[in-house]
Each structure stands twice: as structure tokens, then as C-alpha cells.
Amino acid sequence: MAAVSVFPSSRELGPALARIVTEAAAEAAHGEGGRFSLGLSGGSLVELLARELPPALSAAPAAADPARWLVAFCDERLVPPEHPESTCGAYRAQLLPRLPPPGPRVLSVTPGLGPAAAARDYGEQLRGAFPGQEVPVFDLLVLGVGPDGHTCSLFPGHPLLQEQDEIVAALKDSPKPPAARVTLTLPVLNAARSVLVVAAGASKAPVLKRILEGKEEPPLPAALVRPRSGRLRWLLDEAAAAELSIPTEKHSGV
Numbered sequence: 097m098a099a100v101s102v103f104p105s106s107r108e109l110g111p112a113l114a115r116i117v118t119e120a121a122a123e124a125a126h127g128e129g130g131r132f133s134l135g136l137s138g139g140s141l142v143e144l145l146a147r148e149l150p151p152a153l154s155a156a157p158a159a160a161d162p163a164r165w166l167v168a169f170c171d172e173r174l175v176p177p178e179h180p181e182s183t184c185g186a187y188r189a190q191l192l193p194r195l196p197p198p199g200p201r202v203l204s205v206t207p208g209l210g211p212a213a214a215a216r217d218y219g220e221q222l223r224g225a226f227p228g229q230e231v232p233v234f235d236l237l238v239l240g241v242g243p244d245g246h247t248c249s250l251f252p253g254h255p256l257l258q259e260q261d262e263i264v265a266a267l268k269d270s271p272k273p274p275a276a277r278v279t280l281t282l283p284v285l286n287a288a289r290s291v292l293v294v295a296a297g298a299s300k301a302p303v304l305k306r307i308l309e310g311k312e313e314p315p316l317p318a319a320l321v322r323p324r325s326g327r328l329r330w331l332l333d334e335a336a337a338a339e340l341s342i343p344t345e346k347h348s349g350v
């Protein structure tokens with residue numbers, strides 16, 4: 097059973113999310129290799145992390161220093177990095193310049209490649225960054241969830257939900273534009289040591305009830321995020337949690 101934390105609004109959820117990231121970073125710094133591997137999703141998470149991670153870092157122990165971080169993106173839209181829809185572009189514009197120099201090592205999808213080549217290239221980058229790991233084991237993945245129950249760029253009913261061999265896959269038919277994307281696959285999501293799924297706003301309330309309380313078959317993509325041995329936590333605001341009847345941890349956020 098995943099832990100579901102509910103905050104009054106993003107104003108309280110954001111700092112809690114940032115604190116979890118910096119605490120995980122400090123913990124990983126003391127672990128093997130002293131590196132913190134972090135996978136980030138796009139969408140509303142970009143602005144939330146850009147606002148909350150810098151202040152959280154200034155209050156965090158030195159061990160949380162982003163210079164020890166490897167940052168990768170859980171999915172990416174196949175657009176030029178300067179395109180407003182580029183997840184990497186958005187983080188490079190909004191978050192990375194606000195981190196203490198020299199900042200993290202960032203893996204990103206090589207621009208200008210077609211979907212299949214981009215997925216192959218990004219997969220090779222990941223394999224290189226996680227030597228000896230058939231499936232990269234991230235310390236922490238931060239995921240979002242769409243109103244349709246997608247996460248990363250894994251969409252309901254899409255064949256990629258069955259992908260068990262590739263760590264990165266491409267799609268050209270994303271129902272959420274842009275259509276061409278690459279995404280981490282479920283084996284990577286479920287190998288992570290810790291996974292956070294963040295959702296805010298009333299538009300997510302119906303799908304969160306389906307994901308967290310429904311027993312529908314086939315399960316929605318976000319319901320397939322079941323880390324084998326890692327920790328799974330949901331961070332929601334009250335609006336997104338409004339239809340839940342399962343027990344949740346209420347946080348006032350102070």
C-alpha cells in the first residue's frame with residue numbers, strides 16, 4: 097500500500113516535495129558511489145521544483161549538493177531544446193540556473209534524432225551512466241500523472257505498457273501533444289529505490305480515485321507504478337485527493 101500524503105495546496109506540497117528530494121540526495125551522498133540519481137518528469141513539476149528546490153537546498157546539508165547529482169528526464173518530447181514544450185529546455189531555463197554551481201550532471205535526449213534513434217541513444221546514455229545495471233536503478237523518480245492516468249509518456253492502452261526489455265521507448269502517437277516522445281519504461285520505474293507521484297488540482301481527482309481505489313483491468317499506467325523493492329509515495333493537494341476514501345496522511349504543511 098503506497099503512502100498518500102495530502103497537502104492543503106501546492107503552496108504546502110511544493111516545499112514538502114523539495115524536502116524529500118534534498119533528504120534523498122543527502123542520504124544517497126553517504127551511500128555507495130556517493131551519487132544521487134534523480135529522474136524528473138515534465139509538466140507542472142518544472143515550475144514547482146524550480147520554485148521550491150533552490151530554497152530547500154539552501155537549508156539542506158552540504159551532502160545534498162547537486163554537484164553529486166545525476167539528473168535524467170523520465171520522458172521527453174521530441175522537439176528542439178529551445179521549444180517551449182521541451183522538458184529538458186524547461187528545466188534548463190527554470191531550475192538549473194538556480195542551483196549552486198557547478199550543478200548536476202544532466203542526461204538529456206539528443207536533439208534532432210528520430211524517435212527510434214532518440215530512444216536508442218538515450219538508452220545508451222542511461223546504460224553508460226548506470227554501469228553494470230541491466231535496468232538503471234534510480235535513487236528517486238519524480239512522476240506526474242495526467243487526468244487520463246498516464247505517467248511519463250506511458251498512456252492508457254498503449255503497447256508501450258507491455259515493454260519489458262527496453263529501458264527507453266519511443267512513441268509517435270502521444271495523445272498529449274507533442275505526439276513524438278521518448279519515455280522511460282515500466283521496468284525502470286519499478287526498479288527505482290523511491291518513487292514520488294505528484295498530483296495537484298481538481299482535474300486529477302477522478303483519475304486518482306480510479307488509480308488508488310479502483311481495481312480496474314487493465315490498470316491505468318500510473319497504477320502500474322509498483323516499485324519492486326522501492327518506496328512509492330503519492331503527494332497530492334486536497335483538490336486532487338477530494339474523491340479518495342482511503343486513509344491518507346494529512347499535512348498542514350507548516
Ligand SMILES: O=C(O)[C@H](O)[C@@H](O)[C@H](O)[C@H](O)COP(=O)(O)O
Pocket residue numbers: 137138139140141170171172173183239240241242246247248249272
Ligand atoms: O512531459 C510530460 O508530459 C510529463 O512527464 C507527463 O507525464 C506529466 O507528468 C503529466 O502529463 C502530468 O502533467 P501535469 O503535472 O502538468 O498535469
